[in-house]
Amino acid sequence: MTALTTRVRGSLGSRARDGASRAVRSLGPLGVTAAALLVLVALVTLLAPVLAPYDPDQPDLFNALGGASAAHPLGGDALGRDVLSRLMWGARTTLSGPVLIICLSTVVGTTLAITAAWAGGKVDAIVSRLLDILFAVPGIVFALITVAVLGPGITGVVLGLAVAYTPYVARVVRSAALRERNLPYVAAAWVQGRSAFAICVRHLLPNLRPLIIAQSVSALGFAVIDLAAISFLGLGVQPPTSDWGLMVKSGLDSATRGQPLEALGAGLLIVLVVAAVIVLGDRLGQEEGGRR
Amino acid sequence: MSVHKLHTSDKAESHSADGALLSLRGLGLAVPAGKEWRPLVEEVDLSIGRGEAVGLVGESGSGKSMTARTVLGLTPPGARVTGEIVFDGTPVTGADQRALRALRTRRIAMIFQDPRAHINPVRTIGDFLTEAMIANLEVPAPEAAARAVRLLADVGITDGERRMRQYPHELSGGLLQRVMIASVLAVEPDLVLADEPTTALDVTTQSEVMAILDELRRERGMAMLLITHDLELAAATCDRLAVMYAGRIVETQPATALTSTPRHPYTSGLMLSRPSIDAVVHRLPVIPGRPLAAFEADDGCAFAPRCAHAQGLCHEGRPPVQELDGARVACVRAGELTLQGES
Numbered sequence: 332m333t334a335l336t337t338r339v340r341g342s343l344g345s346r347a348r349d350g351a352s353r354a355v356r357s358l359g360p361l362g363v364t365a366a367a368l369l370v371l372v373a374l375v376t377l378l379a380p381v382l383a384p385y386d387p388d389q390p391d392l393f394n395a396l397g398g399a400s401a402a403h404p405l406g407g408d409a410l411g412r413d414v415l416s417r418l419m420w421g422a423r424t425t426l427s428g429p430v431l432i433i434c435l436s437t438v439v440g441t442t443l444a445i446t447a448a449w450a451g452g453k454v455d456a457i458v459s460r461l462l463d464i465l466f467a468v469p470g471i472v473f474a475l476i477t478v479a480v481l482g483p484g485i486t487g488v489v490l491g492l493a494v495a496y497t498p499y500v501a502r503v504v505r506s507a508a509l510r511e512r513n514l515p516y517v518a519a520a521w522v523q524g525r526s527a528f529a530i531c532v533r534h535l536l537p538n539l540r541p542l543i544i545a546q547s548v549s550a551l552g553f554a555v556i557d558l559a560a561i562s563f564l565g566l567g568v569q570p571p572t573s574d575w576g577l578m579v580k581s582g583l584d585s586a587t588r589g590q591p592l593e594a595l596g597a598g599l600l601i602v603l604v605v606a607a608v609i610v611l612g613d614r615l616g617q618e619e620g621g622r623r
Numbered sequence: 624m625s626v627h628k629l630h631t632s633d634k635a636e637s638h639s640a641d642g643a644l645l646s647l648r649g650l651g652l653a654v655p656a657g658k659e660w661r662p663l664v665e666e667v668d669l670s671i672g673r674g675e676a677v678g679l680v681g682e683s684g685s686g687k688s689m690t691a692r693t694v695l696g697l698t699p700p701g702a703r704v705t706g707e708i709v710f711d712g713t714p715v716t717g718a719d720q721r722a723l724r725a726l727r728t729r730r731i732a733m734i735f736q737d738p739r740a741h742i743n744p745v746r747t748i749g750d751f752l753t754e755a756m757i758a759n760l761e762v763p764a765p766e767a768a769a770r771a772v773r774l775l776a777d778v779g780i781t782d783g784e785r786r787m788r789q790y791p792h793e794l795s796g797g798l799l800q801r802v803m804i805a806s807v808l809a810v811e812p813d814l815v816l817a818d819e820p821t822t823a824l825d826v827t828t829q830s831e832v833m834a835i836l837d838e839l840r841r842e843r844g845m846a847m848l849l850i851t852h853d854l855e856l857a858a859a860t861c862d863r864l865a866v867m868y869a870g871r872i873v874e875t876q877p878a879t880a881l882t883s884t885p886r887h888p889y890t891s892g893l894m895l896s897r898p899s900i901d902a903v904v905h906r907l908p909v910i911p912g913r914p915l916a917a918f919e920a921d922d923g924c925a926f927a928p929r930c931a932h933a934q935g936l937c938h939e940g941r942p943p944v945q946e947l948d949g950a951r952v953a954c955v956r957a958g959e960l961t962l963q964g965e966s
Contacts, residue, residue: 519741522695523755523806524728533754537745
């Protein structure tokens with residue numbers, strides 16, 4: 332069936348199907364499982380208002396530290412809030428933060444990297460040293476600094492981590508952009524009289540895109556962990572907003588009092604999502620490697 | 624001026640003193656090597672009239688590609704350019720980036736040896752062809768696409784609509800070089816620099832692609848500088864030929880005159896060392912030794928160590944360029960030698 336679709340890819344429909352089947356083949360069974368899991372999580376995240384059986388912030392003292400039951404499949408937390416509903420709603424804050432961090436750092440990092448690679452010389456030296464300095468400071472420390480300035484909350488943490496993640500993107504993209512800019516097609520475009528900006532945006536960027544995507548997806552996994560860790564420390568997402576990192580922390584108290592489901596559920600979800608993201612990033616990176 | 628010019632372009636027709644479209648005067652190119660400069664091209668004098676095709680012939684490393692690339696400012700990093708490049712009456716050497724870019728966008732275009740390396744692999748043929756039209760000539764996108772399909776038809780690609788959606792890897796080398804030619808025609812430049820346009824193609828496609836390039840160029844009255852190591856190909860397509868050796872032009876003559884009566888021993892050697900379908904030889908004559916790069920030559924004539932006619936005078940100073948029956952030749956013995964050309 333795949334051989335046939337490869338041969339007769341005339342119409343648009345079969346071309347799209349061919350693309351999908353090729354994606355499945357290159358991801359492998361583990362990659363497909365990871366992708367499916369992430370799609371499921373994303374769907375639940377988006378549909379939380381519909382799917383969640385209870386209001387996540389509504390305390391119910393009759394359900395405080397309640398075990399699993401038909402009404403509350405994962406029981407209640409210390410205040411009796413439904414753990415399942417809180418996990419569903421919590422996915423929103425837990426996952427939107429890292430996505431924002433990665434978007435910001437990818438845009439800034441890629442811009443810096445391509446500028447440095449294209450301009451070379453002093454510009455490249457300055458950007459590269461700046462990145463080295465950023466590398467020297469751990470991400471969590473950056474987040475602590477911005478939190479100290481902006482006060483606890485998601486905004487400061489996202490900004491801090493975005494700065495911390497920028498050098499990782501920039502370093503990878505810069506070396507690839509350096510290699511790419513010395514290829515003959517760039518000289519050909521230059522001789523055609525295209526501006527430096529047009530060449531960077533219309534020629535370099537499309538060629539670097541697979542690498543940038545693979546890099547971003549891998550970094551997303553680490554951003555989930557970092558953000559959860561900061562929320563666990565109490566500096567990120569503030570109660571009563573539901574967040575997986577926060578739930579691991581409050582769940583620890585509940586666990587000592589006989590209700591382990593809250594911490595277990597949130598912890599397990601973090602592990603699963605991060606593992607899935609990293610597997611997927613790895614597969615995308617391998618595909619990028621094979622393409623070269 | 625050439626007889627091949629069929630229609631005049633509507634672009635500015637300002638004439639320089641000698642009427643040449645492009646003239647190189649004493650052009651030199653040197654790259655830094657340690658503390659000194661290593662010359663790649665030296666004292667190149669060459670002019671191309673409107674609509675004229677000039678062949679620049681030479682072996683690998685003789686500096687012919689570098690000469691052409693210097694015109695567009697595609698020099699190696701840190702290189703030093705000396706002499707003068709004048710395009711259509713305006714000096715190009717020392718021109719600012721903006722002026723150079725204007726030249727690149729509309730007046731001079733380049734065809735490269737390896738189309739696969741010089742076309743962005745992740746963008747479609749349509750993108751490649753329309754980009755310059757949309758960005759440089761401000762043609763609206765749909766019109767640019769229609770024009771690109773017509774250009775593809777001109778270069779002998781009939782299913783242009785489909786090709787426009789394809790990626791470079793889906794096309795053969797010959798087709799891709801036709802696409803490259805179409806992209807050059809798209810901006811209707813005054814001058815095409817063709818840097819070994821057929822070297823990367825197999826022999827049968829070579830002649831087809833060359834014929835297409837030559838025909839379309841003549842139709843549109845474009846001048847061409849054809850850079851090649853194939854003397855026969857250059858003689859068949861060009862009005863005038865210049866032969867380069869070790870970074871210098873050793874001989875310039877009209878194509879027919881050069882092949883029948885070469886004036887420089889090196890040209891004669893090149894003519895004799897290629898196979899002919901008329902003569903049966905068991906071993907082709909060769910020029911002994913290996914070609915030198917400009918920086919390897921010692922004080923005398925750079926060709927002297929390999930030349931059968933070299934005498935004492937040949938080793939003393941670079942031979943000056945002299946006029947001889949319409950030929951410009953850099954050989955001190957050119958007047959007294961009778962050299963063998965095409966049989």
